[in-house]
Amino acid sequence: MTAISDDITIYRGDWVLPVSAPVLADGGLAVSGERIVGVGTAPALLSAHPEAVVVDLGRSIIMPGFVNCHSHVEYTSFRGILDDSEFGDWIISLVDVKASLTPEEYLVSAKLGAIEAISSGITTLADTSYSGVTLEAAAEAGLRGRLYLEVFGVDDTHLDETMADVERRLAEAQAAAPSSFDVGLAPHAPYTVSSRLYQAVSALARSRGLKVMSHVAESKEEITYVRSGSGKFAHDFREKMGWERMLVQPFGVSPIKYLQQWDVFDEDFLAVHCVQVSLDDIRILKAKKVAVAHCPKSNAKLGCGVAPLADLLHEGVRVGLGTDSPASSNIMDMFGEMRTMLFLHRAVERDVTVLDAQKCVRIATLGGAEALGMQDDIGSLEPGKFADFIAVDVSKSHFAPIDDPHSALVYGANQGDVLLTVVGGRPLFRDHVYTDLDAEAIRGAAFGVRKKLRDRVRAGSVQVGAAESGWWQTSTGDAGEETP
Numbered sequence: 174m175t176a177i178s179d180d181i182t183i184y185r186g187d188w189v190l191p192v193s194a195p196v197l198a199d200g201g202l203a204v205s206g207e208r209i210v211g212v213g214t215a216p217a218l219l220s221a222h223p224e225a226v227v228v229d230l231g232r233s234i235i236m237p238g239f240v241n242c243h244s245h246v247e248y249t250s251f252r253g254i255l256d257d258s259e260f261g262d263w264i265i266s267l268v269d270v271k272a273s274l275t276p277e278e279y280l281v282s283a284k285l286g287a288i289e290a291i292s293s294g295i296t297t298l299a300d301t302s303y304s305g306v307t308l309e310a311a312a313e314a315g316l317r318g319r320l321y322l323e324v325f326g327v328d329d330t331h332l333d334e335t336m337a338d339v340e341r342r343l344a345e346a347q348a349a350a351p352s353s354f355d356v357g358l359a360p361h362a363p364y365t366v367s368s369r370l371y372q373a374v375s376a377l378a379r380s381r382g383l384k385v386m387s388h389v390a391e392s393k394e395e396i397t398y399v400r401s402g403s404g405k406f407a408h409d410f411r412e413k414m415g416w417e418r419m420l421v422q423p424f425g426v427s428p429i430k431y432l433q434q435w436d437v438f439d440e441d442f443l444a445v446h447c448v449q450v451s452l453d454d455i456r457i458l459k460a461k462k463v464a465v466a467h468c469p470k471s472n473a474k475l476g477c478g479v480a481p482l483a484d485l486l487h488e489g490v491r492v493g494l495g496t497d498s499p500a501s502s503n504i505m506d507m508f509g510e511m512r513t514m515l516f517l518h519r520a521v522e523r524d525v526t527v528l529d530a531q532k533c534v535r536i537a538t539l540g541g542a543e544a545l546g547m548q549d550d551i552g553s554l555e556p557g558k559f560a561d562f563i564a565v566d567v568s569k570s571h572f573a574p575i576d577d578p579h580s581a582l583v584y585g586a587n588q589g590d591v592l593l594t595v596v597g598g599r600p601l602f603r604d605h606v607y608t609d610l611d612a613e614a615i616r617g618a619a620f621g622v623r624k625k626l627r628d629r630v631r632a633g634s635v636q637v638g639a640a641e642s643g644w645w646q647t648s649t650g651d652a653g654e655e656t657p
């Protein structure tokens with residue numbers, strides 16, 4: 174690993190966006206060890222620290238690293254499969270695809286996600302995983318974040334076994350977690366977790382001070398399932414999971430009201446998606462201090478809809494931005510996610526005042542940190558916080574001229590414009606090169622995983638369900654190669 178210096182290093186850029194303070198032209202960030210020790214104009218910092226090492230990043234924007242509030246890096250190898258499936262078919266198909274990967278293959282997949290995160294300027298991941306391979310991938314990559322350990326179970330006759338398994342996996346994950354990662358729990362969703370299991374997970378989390386996330390109110394299928402006990406999740410999905418013999422109870426309410434009545438909501442709860450929520454639901458989220466992870470691209474691509482972000486923000490709910498997994502949104506590009514968020518909500522609301530570029534940057538950084546309860550350590554450039562920051566190269570013609578760097582970032586930038594990614598004072602990616610990782614080897618291994626998956630589908634050992642995109646039928650492209 175690249176060493177962290179306790180000497181002061183000043184990173185200079187044409188703009189510095191602290192997020193919690195106004196933009197600085199000809200700005201600088203002073204870093205010592207893993208923390209920020211100064212933010213100001215470059216001349217002021219240079220005169221305050223004349224001995225400092227100076228890294229001049231030229232025509233760039235220095236900003237906090239992105240906080241990706243919802244990802245599944247272990248699914249990165251599924252990128253581009255099932256591109257045209259609607260949500261219900263997509264998740265049913267994914268059951269078999271997920272079951273076909275070995276633990277080693279999941280680790281390769283997670284490592285591919287981790288290198289993408291680094292090169293696209295994500296410094297903190299709130300990652301949901303059943304296997305927990307995120308921890309090894311993130312530790313190797315040097316990323317910060319939280320693993321939400323996934324929990325499934327609708328059969329309450331197995332509740333004690335399920336919770337014993339959760340406790341065992343939790344202890345393993347906590348032992349394996351690098352110092353930059355904590356571990357929370359992720360009861361998957363109202364259609365895969367019984368109310369009693371939600372309550373048991375919540376009780377365990379509260380007794381241990383752990384954070385909780387759950388996929389909530391994502392699709393119309395989920396609404397139908399919770400409200401009426403019917404639809405694709407009550408039939409096709411439960412059959413696929415082997416749960417068809419268990420009675421599905423209609424609860425007659427929205428997923429938010431359903432979870433509220435089991436008392437699982439609190440300020441440590443992150444509700445991911447919240448596409449299908451009413452104003453009543455949003456007021457419950459606000460009253461219970463629940464945070465929301467907004468995943469606009471994933472929700473749009475799977476045909477789920479557009480979350481009512483304007484209402485969430487208006488009611489004062491904490492909202493962060495998430496890319497979701499490459500199985501649904503293909504790339505973990507927070508610039509594209511910000512841009513999609515702004516365009517979707519302006520289009521849906523027919524109102525340009527609903528979001529602007531500055532608000533998007535805040536949601537993607539400090540907003541995410543607040544949603545995860547990490548705002549004291551990350552999310553903005555302030556002395557005392559971790560030196561988790563990125564530099565975006567804005568020297569190319571599509572950025573010229575720049576008056577407002579927020580505008581350049583949201584309307585113009587893409588993940589390929591990231592020049593530098595630093596986590597805890599340690600540069601992980603510099604001048605488009607990984608400082609410690611063999612990205613070619615990781616990509617090559619991931620191509621191998623995809624090839625094996627393709628072979629298993631062709632051989633008939635993996636069913637891909639009703640939604641046939643046909644991705645495994647082609648033989649061209651990287652998936653056929655062991656090496657890039």
Ligand SMILES: [Zn+2]
Nearest residue numbers: 245301388497
């Ligand atoms: Zn998810």
